[in-house]
Amino acid sequence: MLSGLKSFLNLPGVSKFMVILYDALLGGLCMYLVIQWRYTFEDVPTPAGVAESATAVFIISCICAWILTDAHKAIWRFISLDDFKRLFQAVALSIIITPVILFFFFARAEGFPRLASFVVGPLFFFALVMSRVLVLFVQNGDIRAIFRGQNSNLPNAVLIGTQQSLHIYLRDASRKAAGPGYNIKGLIGTDADHRGRSIRGIPVLGNLDELSSVYSGLKNRYDRPPTLIATDVNPGRTKSYDLVRKASELGAPLVRVSQTRPDTLSPFEASDLIGRELRALDIEPVRRFIAGKRVMITGAGGTIGSEITRQVTAYMPERLILVDNSEYNLYEIDRELRSSTPDAHRNWFPFLANICDIPRMEEIFVAEKPEIIIHAAALKHVPLSEVNPIEALRTNIGGTRNILSLANKYKAESFTLISTDKAVRPTNIMGASKRIAEMLTMGQTGKSPKMSTCAVRxxxxxxSTGSVVPLFEEQIAKGGPVTVTHKDVTRYFMTTEEAAALVLQAAALNSNQRPELGSIYVLEMGEPVKINKLARQLIRLRGLVPDRDIQIIYTGLRPGEKLTEELIYDEELLESTYVDGVLRFTGAMSAPEVTKGFIDTLLKYVVLRDRKEIKKSLAKLLPDYKPNGSLNQKQKPKDHAQPKPKSETI
Incomplete structure (x- = not known):
């Protein structure tokens, strides 16, 4: 019954009628009480029918005045000064109408106290204001920010969002000295039909389905087209897609409330289209894990490595050891840290080094003795790895083995490997190499009783460098075409900041686990994103229309590429952790010595560059993996003796 009543009250027009009825009855009550008080005060009987007729007339006058002034359209919990002004006008109009009607139609208003209107007006207005302020206070807990100004020099805007997010934006904007920076001409609701109502004095013009007609009307009315401002901090992927598409079709400027700084606006970016909410992470365990420790980050200049470096810096490590094979990348992260850190607090050192160069890496371990190692160095570009398979194996497997061996030798406390979803049932050499790197990491447990080891997938x-989004943006900037491998291909996505934060969370989490247990941590990636749809939305973000302004070409899946990616094997039973967004698979590797022998054999043939034997070794480690690319090329006849493997490099 209650749900049915609620549904009835939510019907279009019903809530506004209830507001008019409530206000009119409240006005009638005020009129009746004032007349009764007037005659009671003079100890004179009230003339028959005077109070009743005046009350009835005043109720009718209020209904007319409310309709004429739109005083009933404000949503009480979002009331503003403009709404109070409209209420004052409606009360004043009712006070003027009532005596006129009584004079002409009720015996020249005989018996009606002449001062009644002057008493009823303030009393009625006070009662109206207090009832709305009470609702505002109970619903929002804040009655200060009810003022809003207009500046003809500012650009016009239309706000789009849920009623709560619209109110919060308007409330917070009114507290700024400069205001919102826009003249807000109307609101578009996304969660309920409040068309015809107002929030903080600004009219709700319709819902998202009516955006096109609303925007066209405003565009024709004003010299400059209004900007669309999305007020929801986390609107979700579907709503973001819909809004970006509509804005593109209208040619409307589109901005949004920033996720990290809600008091500012920012353009829609690719991260808004993956529909992931920012996670509220508990940083205290990470702070305890890192503070006062010597932290080594390999691949420190890469996309993930550099973000991890930034975040680790905030947790006050004793020493930050930055290792990278790219001179430019290392220079960039070093320059960034120098520009943001006072000289007295510079506690890092950039090491130009290749993780496959054992003497160089040991030199760094001897000098720095890292306690925490985050291993982000890798060759990760799938097509390049397919045509350079030996280099991918050498770096991703051999380099990982080197760092693990040195970490064990120099008694590091923690080792964390950054892996990938492509390591699950791999179909390309990059994924295969990362899967074997995971096996190396899991096999380390037991060898180093005081070092916790884990992989994060x-x-x-x-x-990130080489990923699809920068490629699409570059192609769009050049006018197209945008190349998509397959119209049905999907991928998991997350932002660089979130990936780095969750890696640190997983490393801190693993440090509290028994060292003899190896773990693979899987980060919750949400729903996979269709690459074709992402490409179309990126085109729309630039105010263009797919297939009209920018063509999309489907090039076909490349060697080793899947339609969809997976995050876990069937036999990996994940368990939740206390960190939101981090799941864990814990276990020990079966026959670790046998696996280690297979990996050593594989790396021996990597050094010899023997493709045939490399394929045989891969088949022993990953029976279901079928190599693609240049590993299938026939080797040239051996004109010279193969070089002997060198112990100092791999």
Whole structure:
């Protein structure tokens, strides 16, 4: 019954009628009480029918005045000064109408106290204001920010969001000295039909389905087209897609409330289209894990490595050891840290080094003795790895073995490998090499009783070097075409900041686990994103229309590429952790010595560059993996003796 009543009250027009009825009855009550008080005060009987007729007339006058002034359209919990002004006008109009009607139609208002209107007006207005302020206070807990101004020099805007997010934006904007920076001409609701109502004095013009007609009307009315402002901090992927598409079709400027700084606006970016909510992470365990420790980050200049470096810096390590094979990348992260850190607090050192160069890496371990190692160095580009398979194996497997061996030798406390979803049932050499690197990491447990080891597995990182989003943006900037491998291909995505934060969370989490247990941590990636749809939305973000302004070409899946990616094997039973967004698979590797022997044999043939034997070794480690690319090329006849493997490099 209650749900039925609620549904009835939510019907279009019903809530506004209830507001008019409540206000009119409240006005009638005020009129009746004032007349009764007037005659009681003079100890004179009230003339028959005077109070009743005046009350009835005043109720009718209020209904008319409310309709004429739109005083009933404000949503009480979002009331503003403009709404109070409209209420004052409606009360004043009712006070003027009532005596006129009584004079002409009720015996020249005989018996009606002449001062009644002057008493009823303030009393009625006070009662109206207090009832709305009470609702505002109970619903929002804040009655201060009810003022809003207009500046003809500011650009016009339309706000789009849920009623709560619209109110919060308007409330917070009114507290700024400069205001919101826009003249807000109307609101578009996304969660309920409040068309015809107002929030903080600004009219609700319709819902998202009516955006096109509303925007066209405003565009024709004003010299400059209004900007669309999305007020929801986390609108979700579907709603973001819909809004970006509509804005593109309208040619409307589109901005949004920033996720990290809600008091500012920012353009829609690719990260808004993956529909992931920012996670509220508990940083205290990470702070305890890192503070006062010597932390080594390999691949420190890469997309993930550099973000991990930034975040680790905030947790006050004793020493930060930055290792990278790219001179430019290392220079960039070093320059960034120098520009943001006072000289007295510079506690890092950039080491130009290749993780496959054992003497160089041991030199760094001897000098720095890292306690925590985050291993982000890798060759990760799938097509390049397919045409350079030996280099991918050498770096991703051999380099990982080197760092693990040195970490064990120099008694590091923690080792964390950054892996990938492509390591699950791999179909390309990059994924295969990362899967074997995971096996190396899991096999380390037991060998180093005081060192915790784990791997962290996640999907694609937005805007990372070589990823699809920067490629699409470059193609769009050049006018197209945008190349998509397959119209049905999907991928998991997360932002660089989130990926780095969750890696640190997993490393801190693993440090509290028994060292003899190896773990693979899987980061929750949400729903996979269709690459075709992502490409279309990126085109729309630039105010263009797919297939009209920018063509999309489907090129076909490349060697080793899947339609969909997976995050876990069937036999990996994940358990939740106390960190939101981090799941864990814990276990020991069966026959670790046998696996280690297979890996050593594989790396021996990597050094010899013997493709045939490499394929045989891969088949022993990953029976279901079928190599693609240049590993299938026939080797040239051996004109010279193969070089002997060198112990100092791999």
């Amino acid at each position: 996640f999907g694609n990182v937005l805007a």
